[in-house]
Amino acid sequence: xxxxxxxxxxxxxxxxxxxxxxxxxxxxxxxxxxxxxxxxxxxxxxxxxxxxxxxxxxxxxxxxxxxxxxxxxxxxxxxxxxxxxxxxxxxxxxxxxxxxxxxxxxxxxxxxxxxxxxxxxxxxxxxxxxxxxxxxxxxxxxxxxxxxxxxxxxxxx
Amino acid sequence: xxxxxxxxxxxxxxxxxxxxxxxxxxxxxxxxxxxxxxxxxxxxxxxxxxxxxxxxxxxxxxxxxxxxxxxxxxxxxxxxxxxxxxxxxxxxxxxxxxxxxxxxxxxxxxxxxxxxxxxxxxxxxxxxxxxxxxxxxxxxxxxxxxxxxxx
Numbered sequence: 001x002x003x004x005x006x007x008x009x010x011x012x013x014x015x016x017x018x019x020x021x022x023x024x025x026x027x028x029x030x031x032x033x034x035x036x037x038x039x040x041x042x043x044x045x046x047x048x049x050x051x052x053x054x055x056x057x058x059x060x061x062x063x064x065x066x067x068x069x070x071x072x073x074x075x076x077x078x079x080x081x082x083x084x085x086x087x088x089x090x091x092x093x094x095x096x097x098x099x100x101x102x103x104x105x106x107x108x109x110x111x112x113x114x115x116x117x118x119x120x121x122x123x124x125x126x127x128x129x130x131x132x133x134x135x136x137x138x139x140x141x142x143x144x145x146x147x148x149x150x151x152x153x154x155x156x157x
Numbered sequence: 158x159x160x161x162x163x164x165x166x167x168x169x170x171x172x173x174x175x176x177x178x179x180x181x182x183x184x185x186x187x188x189x190x191x192x193x194x195x196x197x198x199x200x201x202x203x204x205x206x207x208x209x210x211x212x213x214x215x216x217x218x219x220x221x222x223x224x225x226x227x228x229x230x231x232x233x234x235x236x237x238x239x240x241x242x243x244x245x246x247x248x249x250x251x252x253x254x255x256x257x258x259x260x261x262x263x264x265x266x267x268x269x270x271x272x273x274x275x276x277x278x279x280x281x282x283x284x285x286x287x288x289x290x291x292x293x294x295x296x297x298x299x300x301x302x303x304x305x306x307x308x
Contacts, residue, residue, distance in 0.1 A: 021233075039164050090233065097231035129164075130171045138175040144231045148259050148274050151229075152266065 018089025019067050021139065024098070026079055027071035028135035031057065031102070035129040042122040048113040051121055054128070055106040061099030065092055069099075094144045098135060101143030102128055182234070182292035185302045190285075209268050211284045218284050219253030222306040224299070226256045227266065229274035234293035238275045245299040252303065281306050 034054050041047035061069045109124020134140040211218055216225060224242045228235035239256055246254040259266050259274055269278060269286075279288040279302045288302045 018236075036164050036168070039167075040160050042160065088237070091236055094231045094233040126167055129167060133168060133171045134175045134178075137172065138179050139233065140175060140178055141231075141233050144229070144233055145273060147229055147231045148227075148266070149272050151259060151263075152272070 019092045019095075020080065020086045021088075021090035022083065022086060023072050023075045023080075024066045024090070024095035025136050025139055026075040027061070027066060027069055028098075028132045030071045030074070032129055032132035032136050035125045035132060038125040039122060039129065042125070043118055047121055047125070048110065051106055051113065051125055052110050055103060055110050058099050058103035058106060061096065062103050066095040066099050067092060094141050097147065098131075098141045098143045102131065105131070178292075183238075183290050183294040183298040184292075185288050185290055185298055185305070187288050187305055188286045208285065209265055211280070214257070214262060214265055216255045216257075216284075217253065218280060218282060219251055220282055221249075221251030221308070222282070222287070222303055223253040223255060223280040223284075224302075225278045225280060226254065227259050227262075227269075227271045227274055227276045227278070228256050229259045232274040235275045238277065238294045241294050241296055242277065242299055245296055245303075249300075249303065277302075279303070279306065 031054060034050060038047045038050050038054070041050065057069055057071065066072060105124055105128045109120050109128075112120030112124075131142040134142055211223075211225075216223065224246070226235075226238060226242060228239065242254045246252045257265065259271060265271075269276075273291050275291070275294070277290045277294055277299075278286050279290075281287050287307075288305045290298060290302060
């Protein structure tokens, strides 16, 4: 199955195995819907628990790659069989990095939320919603766009 | 009700920002000529204190133009840009394409003010920057950039 690939390939760029680029975008779409619901429920305990669910989903994507999240499983089972094969495959590392960024944002919101800072839940959900929407609609990985900039602030070596 | 409006506003603004971002992908920007009107010795390439020494970075300049592509490990559009530029290079005599990882060339990245990946710097035969493109590059944009290179 072409949707599963090792997250770190050392091969030449372009020859590395890839994943269907629509998978991560579908995942981001579901995440965006959940985050919108979090915003609508902000201030209630349900918002915090739902944000926790989103954060745990990101954690799964960080640990095993975005192609192994529950949203991606839904994509493979329900959506992909109805689509034509992808024109080209995508490097799995950028979307996995996006999962890291999502985990950090929503994780901070969850921790602060459980600590009693209710507004942090809404702020984290709003920031993550923007990133997830950009990913789902435009295929834009916000964290990846900022990666070079962040590296310049804190050089690798 | 206020919350629904808030969510709608966030979604709308995000879509506008995303459309703007997409419209800028790979757009060709002509670079400022570093020495124009400053020294009056346009043909002098022997003592350039500005600009990187490409040979030191392992970049062999092609006879007509060279695409120097800065890529990163976490970069979605780098792969497609790489493929596009390779195809243009194969089609166009005298054109080269070199891909550099931003993590391995931090000095060049700073020197050239590379902020995003991919950033493609288009060099003329002497290694002077003529134009640059950021984001996913289409073949049409790559050819547009080549047209800016003096023959």
